[in-house]
Amino acid sequence: MELSIAEELIEAYGFTADTVSLQQIGSGHINQTYLLSSLKDNKKYILQNINTEVFKEPFAIANNIKAVADYLKEHYPDYLFPAPITTLNGDLMAHHDNGYWRLLPFVEDTSAFDTLSETKQAYEAAKQFGKLSRLLNEFDTSILSITIPGFHDLAWRYEQFTFALNQAATNLKITANEVIETALHHHFIIDYYRSYERSKEFPDRVMHHDTKISNVLLSSSTNSGVCVIDLDTLMPGKFISDLGDMIRTYICAFSENETDLTKIEIRLPYFEATVKGYLSEMASILTPTEKELILFSGKYIVYMQALRFLTDFLSGNIYYPITYPTQNLDRAKNQFKLLSELFEDEKILQDIIEECLS
Structure with a gap:
């Protein structure tokens, strides 16, 4: 060996x-x-x-x-x-x-990618994650355990943020002041989620919860989707966990480590490919309420990730590995810029969603 x-x-x-x-x-x-x-x-x-x-x-x-x-x-x-x-x-x-x-x-003759280089990859990946959830539509989610408690619980992540904020050193709060204000301002995303949370039209489903492009295998020759991998976070959740994570990680050409915020823009063809791929499997089972929340799914997950980076910075960088002291703060800025793009382009993005649904 x-x-x-x-x-x-x-x-x-x-x-x-x-x-x-x-x-x-x-x-x-x-x-x-x-x-x-x-x-x-x-x-x-x-x-x-x-x-x-x-x-x-x-x-x-x-x-x-x-x-x-x-x-x-x-x-x-x-x-x-x-x-x-x-x-x-x-x-x-x-x-x-x-x-x-x-x-x-x-799985032979397949590839896993760390980054997307063409819209077909986004479409095929989204289709594969959607297919898994569709096939498990009648599966009893209550028999599954929660493998990471609170993983996509935005309200809990916000509580972690406010605790870290209250405990943080003054110099860290001064350095992050503008980002902290942005984080506090967007609390309304949590309130909006809570208005739907207990609705029968917003059911628990079997979700992957970590739908980055490297967690799906594509055919090495055709880039067609083959299967989903890395199933540790397979557990009950809302559909926004999977679609929102795909929107967060597929639609921008740059990762959360990019510090030039002018580069953080939404690639509309990748957004369309992601939504279209997901809906090619899930449109038949999503409720009207879920369809209304397609764009919101991206806002929810992006806001949550921004909070997690900011929380880690205020806590002394204890979770996410860093290469320089303010990297988690920069990552938070990056994600809040992406969140602002989702709001600024809302009309265009919603039109794309409506076209995909029709």
């Missing part, structure tokens, strides 16, 4: 150290991920360690994925859902040295 992985982990899945090769892969910052290649039959697998600092209950993740996998296998047997392979003992994960590992099938 090229990397040092405990032999017990390899053996739990029926391999031995001299029959596999391992290569670290992936751009994710949460879980360690390796490509495991069998030297006997040339089959490939993904071996992944679950980060228990982020995911406190790995069995909740494993049970969620198994429940969904079983449902899809029964009702949609042709759907590609890359669920973990059980150990020789039938366990959902392998446990070693206080760590939890899983083995996943490797």
Whole structure:
């Protein structure tokens, strides 16, 4: 083996150290991920360690994925859902040295991208995330566990922000004063969400919750969507979690690390491709209320991410890795600029949505 992985982990899945090769892969910052290649039959697998600092209950993740996998296998047997392979003992994960590992099938002839380079990628990714939720429309969400409590709870994120604000050093508050005022001003987004929160027309659905482009596999030859991956945050939520996260991460050519705010603009073709791809699967099951909240989904998630960056800056940069002291503040400014673009272009964006719906 090229990397040092405990032999017990390899053996739990029926391999031995001299029959596999391992290569670290992936751009994710949460879980360690390796490509495991069998030297006997040339089959490939993904071996992944679950980060228990982020995911406190790995069995909740494993049970969620198994429940969904079983449902899809029964009702949609042709759907590609890359669920973990059980150990020789039938366990959902392998446990070693206080760590939890899983083995996943490797999907051949596919690619995962860190950035979007064409609208088709946005369309196909949005279609794949929408398809997963559509197929699970009749699935009982109550049997799924919450793998990260409060993950997309904007009201709770706002409470974290106000706590950090009250505790922050004076110099940090002075430095961030303008951004803090912007954050406080946009509290109305929470109030707007609350006016819909308990409506029967705004149901809980099975959501992926982390719909960045790198979490979907596209065909290496055609860029067509193949399947969704990285299912740790698969849990109950509102549709805005998935669509809003796609809007946040697909429509701008630059990431949250861009400090030149004049570059933070909405790429209308990418917005249209994202909405069109998602609605190609979800339009038939979304309620009238959900359809009204399509653009709001982007505002909700962008505002939440801006708050998280600002909260981290005021807390002393304890969560998001930084390369310079004000990076999280700059990230917050970046996201608030994107939020302002969503409001400024609202009429154009809503017209695009109406056209996609019709």
